[in-house]
Amino acid sequence: MRTVRRLLYRDILGSVLFVSAAFLSLFYFIDFVDELERMSRIGAGAARAALLSLMVLPGHLYELMPIAVLIGSIFSLARMAQSSEFTILRTGGLGPRRALALLATLALGFAALTFVVGDYMAPYFDKQADAMRARLSGNVASGNRGAWLKEHKLVDGKDHSFAINVGQATASGALQDVRIFEFDANGGLVSRIEAKTAKVDGKGQWLLSEVERTDWLAKPAQPVDAKKARRADDALAVTHWRLPSMSWDSSLHAGVVAAALLPTVSMSTIELYRYTEHLSAQEQSAQAQNIAFWRKAFYPFACFVMVALALPFAYLHGRSGGISLKVFGGIMLGISFVLLNNVAGHVGILNNWTPWVVAASPSLAYLGLSLAAFGWLVRYR
Incomplete structure:
Protein backbone atom coordinates (compact mmCIF):
# COMPACT_ATOMS: atom_id res chain seq x y z
CA MET A 1 0.00 0.00 0.00
CA ASN A 139 0.96 58.72 -0.71
CA VAL A 140 0.95 57.70 2.96
CA ALA A 141 -2.55 56.26 2.72
CA SER A 142 -2.83 52.62 1.77
CA GLY A 143 -6.27 53.13 0.25
CA ASN A 144 -9.38 55.30 0.18
CA ARG A 145 -11.55 52.85 2.07
CA GLY A 146 -13.17 54.31 5.18
CA ALA A 147 -15.40 52.76 7.82
CA TRP A 148 -18.08 53.54 10.36
CA LEU A 149 -17.94 51.85 13.75
CA LYS A 150 -20.38 51.84 16.63
CA GLU A 151 -19.91 51.42 20.36
CA HIS A 152 -21.95 51.56 23.57
CA LYS A 153 -20.43 52.29 26.98
CA LEU A 154 -21.27 53.85 30.31
CA VAL A 155 -20.32 57.50 30.89
CA ASP A 156 -20.94 58.80 34.42
CA GLY A 157 -23.22 55.85 35.03
CA LYS A 158 -25.35 56.55 31.94
CA ASP A 159 -25.50 54.59 28.68
CA HIS A 160 -23.95 56.55 25.84
CA SER A 161 -23.47 55.50 22.23
CA PHE A 162 -20.61 56.47 19.96
CA ALA A 163 -20.43 56.61 16.17
CA ILE A 164 -16.84 56.59 14.89
CA ASN A 165 -15.91 57.46 11.34
CA VAL A 166 -12.42 56.66 10.03
CA GLY A 167 -11.51 58.30 6.74
CA GLN A 168 -8.69 55.97 5.77
CA ALA A 169 -5.70 54.07 7.12
CA THR A 170 -2.07 54.67 6.28
CA ALA A 171 0.35 51.95 5.24
CA SER A 172 1.87 52.02 8.76
CA GLY A 173 -1.51 51.34 10.39
CA ALA A 174 -2.28 54.90 11.58
CA LEU A 175 -5.79 56.27 11.03
CA GLN A 176 -6.56 59.54 9.29
CA ASP A 177 -9.52 61.92 9.43
CA VAL A 178 -11.14 60.42 12.53
CA ARG A 179 -14.48 61.75 13.80
CA ILE A 180 -16.14 60.55 17.01
CA PHE A 181 -19.77 61.46 17.76
CA GLU A 182 -21.15 60.85 21.26
CA PHE A 183 -24.90 60.52 21.89
CA ASP A 184 -26.81 60.27 25.13
CA ALA A 185 -29.51 57.71 25.95
CA ASN A 186 -32.14 59.89 24.24
CA GLY A 187 -30.14 60.17 21.02
CA GLY A 188 -29.02 63.75 21.64
CA LEU A 189 -25.57 64.80 20.46
CA VAL A 190 -23.28 65.30 23.47
CA SER A 191 -19.85 65.80 21.92
CA ARG A 192 -17.92 65.67 18.68
CA ILE A 193 -14.20 64.91 18.39
CA GLU A 194 -12.27 65.44 15.17
CA ALA A 195 -8.67 64.28 14.87
CA LYS A 196 -6.25 64.49 11.99
CA THR A 197 -4.58 61.18 12.87
CA ALA A 198 -5.05 58.43 15.45
CA LYS A 199 -3.27 55.29 16.61
CA VAL A 200 -5.02 52.38 18.32
CA ASP A 201 -3.33 49.78 20.51
CA GLY A 202 -4.40 46.22 21.21
CA LYS A 203 -6.33 47.20 24.36
CA GLY A 204 -8.54 49.89 22.80
CA GLN A 205 -6.54 52.99 23.76
CA TRP A 206 -6.89 55.63 21.02
CA LEU A 207 -4.16 58.29 20.82
CA LEU A 208 -5.60 61.21 18.84
CA SER A 209 -3.47 63.99 17.32
CA GLU A 210 -4.43 67.52 16.18
CA VAL A 211 -7.76 67.32 17.96
CA GLU A 212 -10.79 69.62 17.82
CA ARG A 213 -13.45 68.82 20.42
CA THR A 214 -16.90 70.34 20.82
CA ASP A 215 -19.15 69.58 23.83
CA TRP A 216 -22.81 70.42 24.28
CA LEU A 217 -23.51 70.57 28.02
CA ALA A 218 -26.87 71.21 29.66
CA LYS A 219 -27.15 74.50 31.58
CA PRO A 220 -28.64 74.60 35.09
CA ALA A 221 -32.40 75.12 35.01
CA GLN A 222 -33.42 78.80 35.24
CA PRO A 223 -36.88 80.42 35.54
CA VAL A 224 -38.24 81.45 32.16
CA ASP A 225 -40.89 84.04 31.44
CA ALA A 226 -43.92 82.15 30.22
CA LYS A 227 -44.68 84.90 27.73
CA LYS A 228 -41.31 84.46 26.00
CA ALA A 229 -40.46 81.47 23.80
CA ARG A 230 -37.41 79.59 24.98
CA ARG A 231 -34.92 78.56 22.30
CA ALA A 232 -33.27 75.13 22.44
CA ASP A 233 -29.82 76.73 22.36
CA ASP A 234 -30.56 78.55 25.59
CA ALA A 235 -30.55 75.21 27.46
CA LEU A 236 -27.09 74.21 26.21
CA ALA A 237 -23.59 75.45 26.86
CA VAL A 238 -21.25 74.88 23.93
CA THR A 239 -17.53 74.55 24.56
CA HIS A 240 -14.83 74.12 21.94
CA TRP A 241 -11.20 73.06 22.38
CA ARG A 242 -8.15 72.62 20.20
CA LEU A 243 -5.70 70.08 21.59
CA PRO A 244 -2.39 68.80 20.21
CA SER A 245 -3.27 65.29 21.40
CA MET A 246 -5.63 63.38 23.64
CA SER A 247 -6.39 59.78 24.57
CA TRP A 248 -9.77 58.09 24.26
CA ASP A 249 -10.67 54.79 25.89
CA SER A 250 -12.68 52.34 23.84
CA SER A 251 -13.44 48.65 23.46
CA LEU A 252 -12.54 48.98 19.76
CA HIS A 253 -9.00 47.62 19.72
CA ALA A 254 -6.62 47.63 16.78
CA GLY A 255 -7.81 44.25 15.46
CA VAL A 256 -11.45 45.33 15.20
CA VAL A 257 -10.57 48.65 13.56
CA ALA A 258 -8.25 46.98 11.05
CA ALA A 259 -10.95 44.42 10.24
CA ALA A 260 -13.49 47.20 9.63
CA LEU A 261 -11.11 48.94 7.22
CA LEU A 262 -10.13 45.79 5.30
CA PRO A 263 -12.27 44.25 2.57
CA THR A 264 -13.74 40.95 3.78
CA VAL A 265 -11.77 39.05 1.13
CA SER A 266 -8.51 40.33 2.65
CA MET A 267 -9.31 39.33 6.24
CA SER A 268 -8.10 36.21 7.96
CA THR A 269 -10.59 33.83 9.55
CA ILE A 270 -9.87 35.09 13.07
CA GLU A 271 -10.19 38.73 11.98
CA LEU A 272 -13.56 38.02 10.42
CA TYR A 273 -14.69 36.22 13.57
CA ARG A 274 -13.68 39.12 15.83
CA TYR A 275 -15.36 41.62 13.55
CA THR A 276 -18.64 39.68 13.42
CA GLU A 277 -18.56 39.36 17.22
CA HIS A 278 -18.10 43.12 17.53
CA LEU A 279 -20.99 43.82 15.14
CA SER A 280 -23.27 41.43 17.03
CA ALA A 281 -22.32 42.96 20.39
CA GLN A 282 -23.15 46.43 19.05
CA GLU A 283 -26.48 45.18 17.62
CA GLN A 284 -25.41 45.91 14.05
CA SER A 285 -26.27 43.89 10.97
CA ALA A 286 -23.57 41.26 10.42
CA GLN A 287 -25.23 38.93 7.91
CA ALA A 288 -22.73 39.61 5.11
CA GLN A 289 -19.75 39.33 7.46
CA ASN A 290 -21.08 36.12 9.04
CA ILE A 291 -21.48 34.51 5.61
CA ALA A 292 -17.98 35.69 4.66
CA PHE A 293 -16.61 34.19 7.89
Missing part, protein backbone atom coordinates in the same frame (compact mmCIF):
# COMPACT_ATOMS: atom_id res chain seq x y z
CA ARG A 2 2.94 2.33 0.58
CA THR A 3 3.96 1.92 -3.05
CA VAL A 4 0.42 2.63 -4.25
CA ARG A 5 0.22 5.71 -2.03
CA ARG A 6 3.55 6.98 -3.32
CA LEU A 7 2.48 6.42 -6.92
CA LEU A 8 -0.86 8.22 -6.53
CA TYR A 9 0.45 11.10 -4.46
CA ARG A 10 3.45 11.76 -6.68
CA ASP A 11 1.34 11.75 -9.84
CA ILE A 12 -1.46 13.92 -8.45
CA LEU A 13 0.92 16.36 -6.74
CA GLY A 14 2.86 16.80 -9.94
CA SER A 15 -0.32 17.51 -11.90
CA VAL A 16 -1.66 19.96 -9.31
CA LEU A 17 1.66 21.81 -9.20
CA PHE A 18 1.72 22.01 -13.00
CA VAL A 19 -1.85 23.39 -13.16
CA SER A 20 -1.16 25.87 -10.32
CA ALA A 21 2.01 27.07 -12.02
CA ALA A 22 0.15 27.56 -15.31
CA PHE A 23 -2.65 29.57 -13.67
CA LEU A 24 -0.25 31.64 -11.57
CA SER A 25 1.90 32.41 -14.60
CA LEU A 26 -1.14 33.74 -16.42
CA PHE A 27 -2.22 35.88 -13.47
CA TYR A 28 1.33 37.07 -12.92
CA PHE A 29 1.53 38.29 -16.52
CA ILE A 30 -1.79 40.14 -16.22
CA ASP A 31 -0.81 41.73 -12.90
CA PHE A 32 2.63 42.66 -14.24
CA VAL A 33 1.08 44.52 -17.18
CA ASP A 34 -1.24 46.43 -14.83
CA GLU A 35 1.51 47.24 -12.32
CA LEU A 36 3.91 48.25 -15.09
CA GLU A 37 1.43 50.87 -16.23
CA ARG A 38 1.04 52.22 -12.68
CA MET A 39 4.76 52.19 -11.92
CA SER A 40 5.65 53.88 -15.20
CA ARG A 41 3.46 56.85 -14.23
CA ILE A 42 5.51 57.42 -11.06
CA GLY A 43 8.87 56.43 -12.55
CA ALA A 44 9.37 53.31 -10.40
CA GLY A 45 10.44 50.98 -13.22
CA ALA A 46 9.73 47.41 -14.29
CA ALA A 47 11.62 45.78 -11.40
CA ARG A 48 9.20 47.26 -8.86
CA ALA A 49 6.24 46.18 -10.97
CA ALA A 50 7.61 42.64 -11.14
CA LEU A 51 8.08 42.53 -7.35
CA LEU A 52 4.59 43.86 -6.66
CA SER A 53 3.09 41.30 -9.05
CA LEU A 54 4.98 38.59 -7.20
CA MET A 55 3.59 39.73 -3.84
CA VAL A 56 -0.05 39.26 -4.87
CA LEU A 57 0.51 35.70 -6.10
CA PRO A 58 -0.32 34.10 -2.69
CA GLY A 59 -3.79 35.66 -2.90
CA HIS A 60 -4.29 34.20 -6.37
CA LEU A 61 -3.03 30.82 -5.19
CA TYR A 62 -5.59 30.84 -2.36
CA GLU A 63 -8.43 31.57 -4.78
CA LEU A 64 -7.27 29.03 -7.37
CA MET A 65 -6.28 26.19 -5.05
CA PRO A 66 -9.55 24.16 -5.15
CA ILE A 67 -9.85 24.48 -8.93
CA ALA A 68 -6.18 23.55 -9.40
CA VAL A 69 -6.72 20.48 -7.18
CA LEU A 70 -9.76 19.48 -9.23
CA ILE A 71 -8.13 19.89 -12.65
CA GLY A 72 -4.83 18.33 -11.57
CA SER A 73 -6.56 15.35 -9.94
CA ILE A 74 -8.80 14.77 -12.95
CA PHE A 75 -5.85 14.96 -15.32
CA SER A 76 -3.80 12.51 -13.25
CA LEU A 77 -6.59 9.99 -12.60
CA ALA A 78 -7.91 10.13 -16.17
CA ARG A 79 -4.42 9.56 -17.54
CA MET A 80 -3.97 6.56 -15.22
CA ALA A 81 -7.34 5.18 -16.30
CA GLN A 82 -6.50 5.62 -19.99
CA SER A 83 -3.16 3.83 -19.60
CA SER A 84 -4.86 1.06 -17.52
CA GLU A 85 -2.62 1.84 -14.53
CA PHE A 86 -5.63 2.43 -12.29
CA THR A 87 -7.22 -0.79 -13.55
CA ILE A 88 -4.08 -2.69 -12.51
CA LEU A 89 -4.21 -1.00 -9.09
CA ARG A 90 -7.83 -2.07 -8.69
CA THR A 91 -6.94 -5.63 -9.66
CA GLY A 92 -4.13 -5.54 -7.07
CA GLY A 93 -6.58 -4.77 -4.25
CA LEU A 94 -7.18 -1.01 -4.38
CA GLY A 95 -10.87 -0.99 -3.53
CA PRO A 96 -13.19 2.04 -3.75
CA ARG A 97 -13.10 2.78 -0.01
CA ARG A 98 -9.33 2.54 0.14
CA ALA A 99 -8.94 4.77 -2.90
CA LEU A 100 -11.29 7.32 -1.37
CA ALA A 101 -9.38 7.21 1.94
CA LEU A 102 -6.03 7.69 0.18
CA LEU A 103 -7.29 10.71 -1.73
CA ALA A 104 -8.97 12.14 1.39
CA THR A 105 -5.61 12.10 3.16
CA LEU A 106 -4.04 13.93 0.24
CA ALA A 107 -6.93 16.42 0.26
CA LEU A 108 -6.20 17.11 3.93
CA GLY A 109 -2.73 18.28 2.95
CA PHE A 110 -4.18 20.53 0.23
CA ALA A 111 -6.69 21.93 2.74
CA ALA A 112 -3.93 22.72 5.26
CA LEU A 113 -1.92 24.48 2.55
CA THR A 114 -4.98 26.49 1.49
CA PHE A 115 -5.61 27.57 5.08
CA VAL A 116 -2.00 28.69 5.65
CA VAL A 117 -1.87 30.59 2.37
CA GLY A 118 -5.27 32.27 2.90
CA ASP A 119 -4.88 33.20 6.58
CA TYR A 120 -1.20 34.06 6.82
CA MET A 121 0.67 34.40 3.54
CA ALA A 122 -1.87 36.26 1.41
CA PRO A 123 -2.83 38.92 4.04
CA TYR A 124 0.84 39.53 4.93
CA PHE A 125 2.02 39.99 1.35
CA ASP A 126 -1.05 42.08 0.46
CA LYS A 127 -0.17 44.50 3.27
CA GLN A 128 3.46 44.60 2.16
CA ALA A 129 2.37 45.32 -1.41
CA ASP A 130 0.08 48.16 -0.22
CA ALA A 131 2.92 49.62 1.85
CA MET A 132 5.30 49.49 -1.11
CA ARG A 133 2.78 51.15 -3.43
CA ALA A 134 2.19 53.90 -0.88
CA ARG A 135 5.94 54.43 -0.40
CA LEU A 136 6.68 54.54 -4.11
CA SER A 137 3.81 56.87 -4.93
CA GLY A 138 4.51 59.18 -1.97
CA TRP A 294 -18.20 30.77 7.34
CA ARG A 295 -17.18 30.74 3.68
CA LYS A 296 -13.61 31.50 4.75
CA ALA A 297 -13.77 28.76 7.39
CA PHE A 298 -15.18 26.16 4.98
CA TYR A 299 -13.10 27.15 1.95
CA PRO A 300 -10.09 24.87 2.67
CA PHE A 301 -12.45 21.89 2.89
CA ALA A 302 -13.44 22.53 -0.72
CA CYS A 303 -10.28 20.58 -1.56
CA PHE A 304 -12.03 17.44 -0.23
CA VAL A 305 -14.97 18.14 -2.54
CA MET A 306 -12.66 18.66 -5.52
CA VAL A 307 -10.81 15.39 -4.92
CA ALA A 308 -14.12 13.56 -4.51
CA LEU A 309 -15.31 15.05 -7.80
CA ALA A 310 -12.14 13.88 -9.54
CA LEU A 311 -12.21 10.29 -8.28
CA PRO A 312 -15.09 9.08 -10.54
CA PHE A 313 -12.97 9.97 -13.59
CA ALA A 314 -10.57 7.16 -12.61
CA TYR A 315 -13.40 4.62 -13.03
CA LEU A 316 -14.34 5.72 -16.54
CA HIS A 317 -13.17 3.55 -19.42
CA GLY A 318 -10.29 4.86 -21.46
CA ARG A 319 -12.37 4.66 -24.63
CA SER A 320 -15.15 6.86 -23.21
CA GLY A 321 -13.25 10.03 -24.11
CA GLY A 322 -9.78 11.54 -24.22
CA ILE A 323 -8.00 13.24 -21.35
CA SER A 324 -8.62 16.67 -22.83
CA LEU A 325 -12.38 16.12 -22.76
CA LYS A 326 -12.26 15.00 -19.13
CA VAL A 327 -10.09 17.98 -18.14
CA PHE A 328 -12.54 20.30 -19.90
CA GLY A 329 -15.36 18.70 -17.94
CA GLY A 330 -13.37 19.26 -14.74
CA ILE A 331 -12.89 22.92 -15.58
CA MET A 332 -16.63 23.31 -16.13
CA LEU A 333 -17.33 21.61 -12.80
CA GLY A 334 -14.89 23.94 -11.03
CA ILE A 335 -16.40 27.04 -12.63
CA SER A 336 -19.92 25.92 -11.75
CA PHE A 337 -18.85 25.35 -8.13
CA VAL A 338 -17.38 28.85 -7.86
CA LEU A 339 -20.49 30.38 -9.43
CA LEU A 340 -22.82 28.48 -7.12
CA ASN A 341 -20.72 29.48 -4.12
CA ASN A 342 -20.93 33.17 -5.04
CA VAL A 343 -24.63 33.07 -5.90
CA ALA A 344 -25.45 31.29 -2.66
CA GLY A 345 -23.68 34.02 -0.69
CA HIS A 346 -25.67 36.82 -2.34
CA VAL A 347 -28.98 34.97 -2.05
CA GLY A 348 -28.23 34.21 1.61
CA ILE A 349 -27.68 37.91 2.33
CA LEU A 350 -30.92 38.91 0.58
CA ASN A 351 -33.04 36.27 2.32
CA ASN A 352 -31.23 36.43 5.69
CA TRP A 353 -30.54 32.68 5.70
CA THR A 354 -28.45 30.95 8.35
CA PRO A 355 -24.83 31.88 7.48
CA TRP A 356 -23.16 28.50 8.02
CA VAL A 357 -25.88 26.76 5.97
CA VAL A 358 -25.33 29.21 3.10
CA ALA A 359 -21.57 28.68 3.22
CA ALA A 360 -21.72 24.88 3.48
CA SER A 361 -24.54 24.16 1.00
CA PRO A 362 -22.51 24.34 -2.28
CA SER A 363 -19.76 22.09 -0.91
CA LEU A 364 -22.25 19.58 0.50
CA ALA A 365 -24.22 19.56 -2.76
CA TYR A 366 -21.15 18.87 -4.89
CA LEU A 367 -19.82 16.34 -2.40
CA GLY A 368 -23.13 14.46 -2.57
CA LEU A 369 -23.06 14.63 -6.38
CA SER A 370 -19.52 13.27 -6.53
CA LEU A 371 -20.20 10.42 -4.09
CA ALA A 372 -23.39 9.49 -5.97
CA ALA A 373 -21.49 9.39 -9.28
CA PHE A 374 -18.67 7.45 -7.66
CA GLY A 375 -21.07 4.88 -6.18
CA TRP A 376 -22.90 4.46 -9.50
CA LEU A 377 -19.68 3.95 -11.45
CA VAL A 378 -18.34 1.41 -8.96
CA ARG A 379 -21.59 -0.52 -8.89
CA TYR A 380 -22.60 -0.53 -12.55
CA ARG A 381 -19.41 0.17 -14.54
